[in-house]
Amino acid sequence: MxxxxxxxxxxxxxxxxxxxxxxxxxxxxxxxxxxxxxxxxxxxxxxxxxxxxxxxxxxxxxxxxxxxxxxxxxxxxxxxxxxxxxxxxxxxxxxxxxxxxxxxxxxxxxxxxxxxxxxxxxxxPLAGATAWQGLTDHGGLKAGERVLISAAAGGVGHLAVQLARGLGATVVALGSVDNHDFLRQLGADEVLDYKDEAQMAAMAPVDLFFDLVGGTSGSSLLSHVKPGGRVVTVPTITAEQVIAAAVTLGLKATGMLRRIDNDQLQRLSQMVAEGRLRxxxxxxxxxxxxxxxxxxxxxxxxxxxxxxxx
Ligand SMILES: NC(=O)c1ccc[n+]([C@@H]2O[C@H](COP(=O)([O-])OP(=O)(O)OC[C@H]3O[C@@H](n4cnc5c(N)ncnc54)[C@H](OP(=O)(O)O)[C@@H]3O)[C@@H](O)[C@H]2O)c1
Structure with a gap:
C-alpha cells in the first residue's frame, strides 16, 4: 500500500x-x-x-x-x-x-x-473535539455570555463559531474581510477584521477569549476580555507566553490539549447529521x-x- x-x-x-x-x-x-x-x-x-x-x-x-x-x-x-x-x-x-x-x-x-x-x-474529529472542549470543558462558556473567537474561519474556528452559537453565546468572530460573509452564515453575531484597528478598538469586552492564533497576536487581544474574564489559548507552542500575559492582567487563562472522546465525537457527528453543525x-x-x-x-x-x- x-x-x-x-x-x-x-x-x-x-x-x-x-x-x-x-x-x-x-x-x-x-x-x-x-x-x-x-x-x-x-x-x-x-x-x-x-x-x-x-x-x-x-x-x-x-x-x-x-x-x-x-x-x-x-x-x-x-x-x-x-x-x-x-x-x-x-x-x-x-x-x-x-x-x-x-x-x-x-x-x-x-x-x-x-x-x-x-x-x-x-x-x-480533531477540530470538533478542540472546539467543543475549548469552549466548554476549559472555557466554561454559558448561554448569554460573549465569546471572542480568533482564526474564526479556520478548521477549529468555524466549528467553534457554530458550537458557541448553539450554546446560546454571543459570538464575536475575527477574520479577514474575505471570510466575513462565511462567518455570518455560520452564525457569528459580530464579525470583525482583525487588521482594522478602529473596528478592533470599538469591540465591547467579552467574557471568554478562545485564542486560536496564540503568540503576540493572542496576547494583543487580551485587553478585550472583561476584568476577571477567561482565556483558553489553543496553540501549544505559545501557550505559556499568552497565559503569562493574561495572568498579569488578572485574567483566568489556560492552555489545552485535545482529548480523544468517542462519546463526544458521536454527539458532534449527530449534530452534523441533523444539519446543526457543518x-x-x-x-x-x-x-x-x-x-x-x-x-x-x-x-x-x-x-x-x-x-x-x-
Ligand atoms: N492544543 C490542541 O489540542 C490543538 C488542537 C487543534 C489545533 N490546535 C492549534 O490551534 C491553531 C488553529 O488550528 P486550525 O486548525 O483552526 O488552524 P487553521 O485552520 O490553519 O487556521 C486558519 C485561520 O487562521 C486565521 N488567522 C491567521 N492569522 C490570524 C490572525 N493574526 N488573527 C486572526 N486570525 C488569523 C485565518 O483567517 P483569515 O484567513 O481570515 O486571515 C484562517 O482562517 C493552530 O495553531 C493549531 O496547531 C491546537
Missing part, C-alpha cells in the same frame, strides 16, 4: 509517497481503507520538527502523519465486535492517517452516522499531493478544513 511519510524533519517536500507493507491484523482490530484524512497544523508543525509532537516521534522516523480519517472497513477479526466489511467508519488515530490502509483497534473508530458525508466525517471542506488533495496540502495549511489562511483523498 502507499503511504506518505517523512524520513527527516524539514519542509513540506520531506513528505514522500512510499510503498509499505500493509500491517498484520491482530484479533480485536479492523483494517480500514482510507477515503479522506484530515490535514491539520499539528501535522505540518510535527513534520517541521516543532513542538511536543516532534519530540514524541523524533526517534521513530520514518513517520506518517494523519490524526483523523474516514474510510470503509476492509477486514475484521472475531474480537472486533460491531463492524462488518464495507462499514463507513471515522475518528481519531495516533498518526498514520496519510496512508491507503490503516489497522486499528476496533473501538478506535465509530460508524459514520447516516446523513454525514464522507468528507465531513474526516474533517470533524464541516466546511475547502480543499481536497490527492495523497501524492501531500506537500501541496501542507503548504496550504502553512499559509495560516485556510478556510475550514483541508483533506487528503486516499
Amino acid at each position: 502507499q503511504q506518505l511519510v517523512i524520513k527527516a524533519f524539514g519542509d513540506a517536500d520531506q513528505l514522500v509517497l512510499v510503498e509499505t507493507q500493509a500491517p498484520v491484523l491482530q484479533d480485536g482490530q479492523i483494517r480500514v481503507r482510507m477515503h479522506y484524512a484530515g490535514v491539520n497544523p499539528i501535522d505540518a508543525k510535527t513534520r517541521a520538527g516543532l513542538g511536543w509532537g516532534a519530540q514524541a516521534i523524533k526517534d521513530k522516523l520514518p513517520w506518517s502523519p494523519g490524526f483523523e480519517l474516514m474510510g470503509t472497513v476492509l477486514e475484521t477479526t472475531p474480537g472486533a465486535g460491531r463492524f462488518q466489511p464495507g462499514d463507513r467508519v471515522f475518528g481519531s488515530v495516533g498518526g498514520g492517517g496519510y496512508g491507503e490502509e490503516l489497522v486499528v483497534d476496533a473501538d478506535t473508530l465509530l460508524p459514520v452516522p447516516d446523513g454525514v458525508p464522507d468528507d465531513m466525517a474526516a474533517g470533524l 464541516v466546511e471542506v475547502t480543499r481536497v488533495f490527492a495523497l501524492a499531493e501531500g506537500p501541496a496540502a501542507h503548504r496550504q495549511i502553512e499559509t495560516g489562511h485556510t478556510r475550514g478544513k483541508v483533506l487528503l483523498r486516499g
